[in-house]
Amino acid sequence: MEDVSDPPFRHVCKQHGADLMYSEFISSEGLIRDAIKSRRKLDFYEYERPFGIQVFGGDEEAMAMSAKIIGTTNPDLVDINFGCPVKKVVCKGAGAAVLKDVALMTRLTSAVVKGTNLPVTVKTRLGWDDSSRNIEEVAERLQDAGISALTIHGRTRAQLYKGEADWTLIAKVKNNPRIRIPIFGNGDIDSPDKALEYRNRYGVDGIMIGRAAIGYPWIFNEIKHFLETGGYLPPPSIEQRAGAIRQHLHRSVEWKGAVVGILEMRRHYTNYLKGFPYIKEFRNQLVQKDTVAEIEEVLLQVEERYAGFLPERVRAGFPPSSDPVSDETATLSEQAAENCAW
Numbered sequence: 001m002e003d004v005s006d007p008p009f010r011h012v013c014k015q016h017g018a019d020l021m022y023s024e025f026i027s028s029e030g031l032i033r034d035a036i037k038s039r040r041k042l043d044f045y046e047y048e049r050p051f052g053i054q055v056f057g058g059d060e061e062a063m064a065m066s067a068k069i070i071g072t073t074n075p076d077l078v079d080i081n082f083g084c085p086v087k088k089v090v091c092k093g094a095g096a097a098v099l100k101d102v103a104l105m106t107r108l109t110s111a112v113v114k115g116t117n118l119p120v121t122v123k124t125r126l127g128w129d130d131s132s133r134n135i136e137e138v139a140e141r142l143q144d145a146g147i148s149a150l151t152i153h154g155r156t157r158a159q160l161y162k163g164e165a166d167w168t169l170i171a172k173v174k175n176n177p178r179i180r181i182p183i184f185g186n187g188d189i190d191s192p193d194k195a196l197e198y199r200n201r202y203g204v205d206g207i208m209i210g211r212a213a214i215g216y217p218w219i220f221n222e223i224k225h226f227l228e229t230g231g232y233l234p235p236p237s238i239e240q241r242a243g244a245i246r247q248h249l250h251r252s253v254e255w256k257g258a259v260v261g262i263l264e265m266r267r268h269y270t271n272y273l274k275g276f277p278y279i280k281e282f283r284n285q286l287v288q289k290d291t292v293a294e295i296e297e298v299l300l301q302v303e304e305r306y307a308g309f310l311p312e313r314v315r316a317g318f319p320p321s322s323d324p325v326s327d328e329t330a331t332l333s334e335q336a337a338e339n340c341a342w
């Protein structure tokens with residue numbers, strides 16, 4: 001996830017059971033121009049494997065060349081983004097715009113497949129809008145172009161992040177006898193129960209988790225444990241939550257330097273501390289502190305104040321449509337939908 005899935009975030013996700021992770025998405029044009037922001041997104045640690053690097057673009061040559069550049073960093077997978085709904089990306093004929101031109105999509109995919117020896121996966125949506133939900137055709141064409149797996153977000157481009165994800169078409173793709181590649185479902189999975197229900201009902205080969213992992217990396221192990229045993233893991237204690245914040249913060253500072261690292265951590269506190277009564281007062285303090293030592297001090301107070309308190313299991317990254325949406329995650333989703341960079 002752009003502006004979220006950087007190495008510090010991925011570190012906490014890996015610690016808590018994420019099986020396969022992807023980079024933030026990277027512009028093929030940016031990679032070729034050697035833009036610093038794009039280059040930096042290629043970096044990952046060995047412990048993150050299996051790890052995929054995601055690229056987007058609308059030009060075959062640029063996509064082929066960026067696949068070669070990605071190959072030099074030796075990830076496990078190259079992933080193509082055909083799902084980004086943002087105007088600036090879509091207007092350049094990239095991201096979800098490619099859903100409107102299946103022939104172009106096939107050519108872009110072939111270019112990437114030919115440009116690398118690594119397995120290529122694709123992440124996309126159901127279609128451009130309600131009147132053009134063409135994922136069934138898209139899946140067949142992408143498989144023919146040589147991809148190794150397909151992740152489908154159960155919304156159209158027109159929906160952005162609104163409404164509920166519709167997994168029925170994902171199931172149709174999965175049940176198509178022509179489809180041999182693994183199909184991963186994505187959209188709105190935020191609890192072990194929902195993961196089990198959707199896996200059983202829609203028969204997907206894997207589930208991709210996005211927003212629910214923001215501030216709640218425990219979601220990965222909770223789901224895996226539930227799928228394996230039918231039981232629930234105990235929810236993270238306040239010490240474990242503060243511990244995850246510390247890890248995320250330290251990695252963030254190490255990765256981005258103190259000023260940016262501390263600043264960019266501010267968007268995560270609300271989600272990490274969701275469900276604790278009157279937490280706002282502490283949250284406000286955390287987002288005003290400028291040094292790691294001061295933040296550590298507030299975290300100690302938080303641990304002391306909430307010792308032994310276990311909040312009810314609340315939806316981690318974002319609540320069901322009937323609940324109030326987490327401000328921080330809603331903002332991130334809106335930024336993802338509007339932000340020119342993605």
Ligand SMILES: Cc1cc2nc3c(=O)[nH]c(=O)nc-3n(C[C@H](O)[C@H](O)[C@H](O)COP(=O)(O)O)c2cc1C
Nearest residue numbers: 001002024025123153187188209210211332333336
């Ligand atoms: C802040 C944010 C950034 C995102 N960035 C990307 C991205 O770079 N590449 C991508 O394929 N999807 C991206 N997405 C979409 C998610 O991967 C996912 O498809 C979507 O959020 C639905 O899944 P969820 O309900 O589990 O969050 C982003 C979503 C959010 C909220």
